[in-house]
Amino acid sequence: MSDAQIECRDLWKIYGNRSDEAMKAVLAEGLSKDEVRDRFGCVLGVRDASFSVKKGEIFCIMGLSGSGKSTLVRHVNRLIEPTSGQIHVAGQRVDTMGEDELRQLRAETIGMVFQHMALWPHRTLGENVGFGLEVRGVDLETRREAAIKALEAMDLGGWIDHYPDQLSGGMQQRVGLARALAADPEILLMDEPFSALDPLIRRQLQDQFLNLSAHMHKTTLFITHDLDEAIRMGDHIAIMNDGEIVQIGTPEEIVTSPKDDYVAEFVKGISRVALVRAESIMEPMNGREATEKTVRVNAELGEIIDLFMEDQSPVTVVNPDQASVGQITIKDALTALRG
Amino acid sequence: MDIWNIFDTEWIPVGTWVETFLQWVVTNFRFIFQAIKVPFEIVLTGLEDALTQAPDLLVLALIILVAWQAGGRRLGLISAACMLAIGLMGAWEESMTTLSIVLTCVVFCSLIGIPLGVYSAKNDRFWTVLQPMLDLMQTIPSFVYLVPIVMLFSIGNVSGVIVTFIYALPPVVRLTNLGIRQVRGDMVEAARAFGASNRQTLYKVELPLAMPTIMAGVNQTIMMALSMVVVSSMISVTGLGQMVLRGIGRLDMGLATVGGLGIVFLAIVIDRVSQSFGISSRERGHKKWYETGPVGYVRSLMGRG
Numbered sequence: 001m002s003d004a005q006i007e008c009r010d011l012w013k014i015y016g017n018r019s020d021e022a023m024k025a026v027l028a029e030g031l032s033k034d035e036v037r038d039r040f041g042c043v044l045g046v047r048d049a050s051f052s053v054k055k056g057e058i059f060c061i062m063g064l065s066g067s068g069k070s071t072l073v074r075h076v077n078r079l080i081e082p083t084s085g086q087i088h089v090a091g092q093r094v095d096t097m098g099e100d101e102l103r104q105l106r107a108e109t110i111g112m113v114f115q116h117m118a119l120w121p122h123r124t125l126g127e128n129v130g131f132g133l134e135v136r137g138v139d140l141e142t143r144r145e146a147a148i149k150a151l152e153a154m155d156l157g158g159w160i161d162h163y164p165d166q167l168s169g170g171m172q173q174r175v176g177l178a179r180a181l182a183a184d185p186e187i188l189l190m191d192e193p194f195s196a197l198d199p200l201i202r203r204q205l206q207d208q209f210l211n212l213s214a215h216m217h218k219t220t221l222f223i224t225h226d227l228d229e230a231i232r233m234g235d236h237i238a239i240m241n242d243g244e245i246v247q248i249g250t251p252e253e254i255v256t257s258p259k260d261d262y263v264a265e266f267v268k269g270i271s272r273v274a275l276v277r278a279e280s281i282m283e284p285m286n287g288r289e290a291t292e293k294t295v296r297v298n299a300e301l302g303e304i305i306d307l308f309m310e311d312q313s314p315v316t317v318v319n320p321d322q323a324s325v326g327q328i329t330i331k332d333a334l335t336a337l338r339g
Numbered sequence: 340m341d342i343w344n345i346f347d348t349e350w351i352p353v354g355t356w357v358e359t360f361l362q363w364v365v366t367n368f369r370f371i372f373q374a375i376k377v378p379f380e381i382v383l384t385g386l387e388d389a390l391t392q393a394p395d396l397l398v399l400a401l402i403i404l405v406a407w408q409a410g411g412r413r414l415g416l417i418s419a420a421c422m423l424a425i426g427l428m429g430a431w432e433e434s435m436t437t438l439s440i441v442l443t444c445v446v447f448c449s450l451i452g453i454p455l456g457v458y459s460a461k462n463d464r465f466w467t468v469l470q471p472m473l474d475l476m477q478t479i480p481s482f483v484y485l486v487p488i489v490m491l492f493s494i495g496n497v498s499g500v501i502v503t504f505i506y507a508l509p510p511v512v513r514l515t516n517l518g519i520r521q522v523r524g525d526m527v528e529a530a531r532a533f534g535a536s537n538r539q540t541l542y543k544v545e546l547p548l549a550m551p552t553i554m555a556g557v558n559q560t561i562m563m564a565l566s567m568v569v570v571s572s573m574i575s576v577t578g579l580g581q582m583v584l585r586g587i588g589r590l591d592m593g594l595a596t597v598g599g600l601g602i603v604f605l606a607i608v609i610d611r612v613s614q615s616f617g618i619s620s621r622e623r624g625h626k627k628w629y630e631t632g633p634v635g636y637v638r639s640l641m642g643r644g
Contacts, residue, residue, distance in 0.1 A: 079532060107534025118525040122547045132533035163625050
């Protein structure tokens with residue numbers, strides 16, 4: 001388990017009355033999603049998913065709608081019961097937990113943000129944000145203090161006694177975030193939190209969240225259908241298709257070495273300028289002379305291209321000890337850019 | 340036997356069966372039905388005594404204040420006009436009896452109908468069983484069950500409330516069921532995700548969000564209860580319905596018209612007031628109920644507005 005804050009192992013979810021039968025058949029015969037549906041009338045939601053998220057990192061789960069990403073994330077706080085598999089969250093075993101423990105875990109350890117905000121329209125922002133504390137029996141004064149603090153962190157301090165429908169979409173989702181953070185949970189589950197917003201606001205919220213995340217160190221599971229967003233936000237990305245996790249890796253790994261055609265199709269239009277680093281495209285020195293122009297091993301492709309703007313002679317890559325470790329020609333840079 | 344006219348013979352004597360069964364129930368279990376009457380009787384007599392024995396003008400003022408609080412100044416004025424008309428026509432006493440019967444009926448319909456509706460929304464199997472029963476209650480002509488009701492509960496206002504209760508219960512059950520089912524899935528999911536129990540989710544999220552629909556059901560129930568007023572007067576229920584029935588019986592057009600108009604005016608007041616209760620504070624510009632109407636006025640006079 002080491003330092004994993006969220007860990008799912010061999011997680012399966014099959015919907016339907018005959019899910020147990022279907023589960024056995026799938027394990028024995030390796031049925032596909034369609035075969036499961038035809039033979040048992042069951043829907044395969046998640047297929048043998050395993051992943052772990054380290055403390056403090058942002059882990060993105062990316063996939064098209066219907067790929068099972070929302071289903072998968074709901075297993076972490078068991079809004080959906082797994083058909084089989086293990087779930088560990090913050091050192092506790094979630095899949096075998098009793099009802100009371102589970103409610104405590106949801107209220108204190110895990111905060112959740114929803115795609116369509118899901119703010120309760122009959123409650124003021126303060127009452128929305130304080131809900132998690134309210135159901136745990138915390139008194140009104142403490143709740144209000146926590147709500148003010150959480151709303152202020154989202155620049156919404158003055159709105160505490162207003163109602164959700166008096167706010168714009170972007171503000172509403174900031175309330176959603178404040179609600180998730182109010183109980184100061186260790187873990188955030190974000191189910192396509194910014195998808196319903198227009199691009200400009202989405203960008204602002206992404207930045208605001210990254211800033212927040214940088215100093216709060218919340219372990220975050222971030223669902224998105226947008227690979228650009230996944231790359232911007234994620235320390236690691238898991239790509240899902242048809243209920244299965246196809247590939248897990250850092251953004252660079254996903255973009256530079258997609259595991260199959262499905263992933264390749266996704267990464268086709270992605271800009272590599274900020275992703276590809278010098279060390280992954282350099283060629284070994286092999287006795288060549290070091291040139292005057294140098295870059296660090298972790299320099300981004302964009303920086304390297306900037307160096308080629310003035311003259312097109314090769315660039316030398318140096319490690320932190322200033323030793324030359326490789327060279328990049330303009331051809332290498334252009335090839336990497338094209339992908 | 341004439342094979343061409345087989346239906347001359349009564350093959351399935353449903354009528355006889357029902358009669359025998361009813362006789363048997365009446366002789367052996369009448370005490371149960373008398374016991375069922377007790378809570379209805381307590382609420383009804385309480386309300387009726389209060390409404391008829393209090394000074395007319397006090398009751399009138401109270402009704403106007405309630406209407407003003409529920410639906411604003413305009414509704415207050417409409418209610419004042421309607422209730423004044425009833426009073427001035429000389430149907431005040433009768434309308435108070437009818438009002439107490441309708442209110443008693445609403446109390447019991449809500450008390451029983453809302454929990455039934457909530458449970459139906461949570462349990463599909465229960466709902467499939469309950470649905471045909473509700474259909475039956477609404478479609479059987481109320482005349483049909485007047486007789487068994489009289490046999491089991493005897494005549495009078497309390498039996499009238501029970502007949503009305505059977506007829507008026509379905510809408511509040513149906514609309515409560517609908518309202519709870521219509522609450523957006525992610526609202527409920529969010530409540531669970533923040534650690535709410537099923538009970539907390541129901542009281543803090545589902546019921547408040549379903550309230551406008553539930554109140555529409557209560558409003559329908561009230562309207563149906565009012566429409567039973569004349570029918571139930573046949574089992575000697577007093578009030579406006581009896582004025583109409585007596586008017587018809589004696590061909591006294593004047594009496595029947597006064598009773599009929601009384602029902603119409605009362606219906607307008609009750610309908611509007613109960614509809615206003617269903618409007619959520621969101622639609623009223625997020626004002627709490629105590630910030631508006633006469634209560635809000637008094638509060639502002641006291642310098643707390």
